[in-house]
Amino acid sequence: MMINNLCLQNFRNYQDEKIQFMPGSNILVGDNGQGKTNIIEGIYYLLTGKSYRVQREQELLRWEQSEFHLYGDFLLARHKILLESHYRDKKKIVKVNQVPCRRLSDFVGTINVIFFSPDDLVMIKGGPAERRRFLDLHIAQMRPGHVSLLNAYNKAVQQKSALLKSYVEKSLKYSQLQLWNEQILELGEKVIRNRAELAERIQRVADDIYMNLSSEKEKIQVLYIALGKRNINNAIAEFSQLLHDKLEQEIERQMVLVGPHRDDVQILLNDRPARLYASQGQQRSLVLSLKLAELELIRQEKGEYPLLLLDDVLSELDRFRRDYLIKFIESSRIQTLITMTSAESHLESGALYRVEQGHIRREP
Numbered sequence: 504m505m506i507n508n509l510c511l512q513n514f515r516n517y518q519d520e521k522i523q524f525m526p527g528s529n530i531l532v533g534d535n536g537q538g539k540t541n542i543i544e545g546i547y548y549l550l551t552g553k554s555y556r557v558q559r560e561q562e563l564l565r566w567e568q569s570e571f572h573l574y575g576d577f578l579l580a581r582h583k584i585l586l587e588s589h590y591r592d593k594k595k596i597v598k599v600n601q602v603p604c605r606r607l608s609d610f611v612g613t614i615n616v617i618f619f620s621p622d623d624l625v626m627i628k629g630g631p632a633e634r635r636r637f638l639d640l641h642i643a644q645m646r647p648g649h650v651s652l653l654n655a656y657n658k659a660v661q662q663k664s665a666l667l668k669s670y671v672e673k674s675l676k677y678s679q680l681q682l683w684n685e686q687i688l689e690l691g692e693k694v695i696r697n698r699a700e701l702a703e704r705i706q707r708v709a710d711d712i713y714m715n716l717s718s719e720k721e722k723i724q725v726l727y728i729a730l731g732k733r734n735i736n737n738a739i740a741e742f743s744q745l746l747h748d749k750l751e752q753e754i755e756r757q758m759v760l761v762g763p764h765r766d767d768v769q770i771l772l773n774d775r776p777a778r779l780y781a782s783q784g785q786q787r788s789l790v791l792s793l794k795l796a797e798l799e800l801i802r803q804e805k806g807e808y809p810l811l812l813l814d815d816v817l818s819e820l821d822r823f824r825r826d827y828l829i830k831f832i833e834s835s836r837i838q839t840l841i842t843m844t845s846a847e848s849h850l851e852s853g854a855l856y857r858v859e860q861g862h863i864r865r866e867p
């Protein structure tokens with residue numbers, strides 16, 4: 504998978520800028536605040552329909568403008584795909600090969616992308632929500648149905664939560680809660696299975712990568728913890744009973760306590776939680792291994808590597824890990840966009856671009 508051209512109009516600090524990318528490494532160099540990350544964000548937005556930085560499109564609009572447009576020429580299995588994202592009158596329009604797309608999920612996952620920045624350390628250090636998000640984003644790229652499944656599940660949780668907080672006559676409340684519990688059970692089981700399956704596949708690949716990446720021979724485990732349990736089948740078998748048992752407590756606390764919206768992913772290094780015991784360097788290696796494992800899984804399933812977007816990552820890694828990553832990029836010939844503040848790129852080859860105050864210039 505590849506991006507050939509990108510055009511950004513009134514997106515962030517770009518007025519009307521085109522950039523042509525090359526196969527292999529594309530290095531975006533510029534001082535802070537010039538617009539390097541905005542390019543990465545634009546590509547990510549085109550491919551996923553979302554920014555990873557902000558919730559609202561309004562913030563992506565160039566200041567004082569009322570519409571933005573993004574155009575990207577991509578290559579998938581040697582076929583050209585033109586993706587467009589238009590934001591106008593507070594509405595989003597997406598087009599694939601000039602045909603409007605009705606639902607976001609119709610096109611997300613066609614061309615895959617892996618984004619990696621220093622902030623990804625939250626996968627290790629942050630709370631369960633960050634780790635669930637990591638799994639969900641990956642699944643969404645591979646199985647478009649996962650997005651609508653999650654939406655439906657979250658809606659059931661929200662409705663149940665609203666009901667728990669509302670003043671409704673007791674017997675009516677119980678019967679309505681029962682209905683939402685049925686939804687939560689049915690949809691929640693699918694969410695759990697999707698996530699647990701991915702966690703297992705990631706672990707298998709990430710474990711090998713980590714072995715090569717760390718001098719010590721440590722073992723990684725990526726365990727999906729469903730409803731507080733490691734054993735997924737047991738968790739699912741007891742799901743219904745748990746919903747029943749916790750109902751009184753849920754009513755008392757006015758909170759939805761049971762379901763995969765509260766699940767976690769345990770990332771263990773030599774059987775110990777990495778969040779608590781891994782050093783900073785080990786945590787970085789872990790995140791890098793998880794990201795590279797994602798790449799590998801996409802390649803296995805789609806037969807092609809996704810695009811790789813590395814935002815300020817190289818300078819954060821120590822030499823050994825950086826060399827490993829660069830060797831991987833160069834040998835796999837995966838198309839990679841790399842941002843950095845100085846041109847000493849450590850890369851032997853690659854196209855170089857200078858980014859300055861919303862202008863992009865290819866350098867010889």
Ligand SMILES: Nc1ncnc2c1ncn2[C@@H]1O[C@H](COP(=O)(O)OP(=O)(O)O)[C@@H](O)[C@H]1O
Binds near residue numbers: 539562
């Ligand atoms: N909505 C916006 N409209 C215009 N400029 C913006 C907008 N959002 C951010 N910027 C500008 O973009 C620049 C930051 O771009 P960014 O890509 O994050 O920089 P960097 O090169 O450090 O990665 C800042 O100068 C900021 O003022």
Ligand SMILES: [Mg+2]
Binds near residue numbers: 536539541815842
């Ligand atoms: Mg940046």
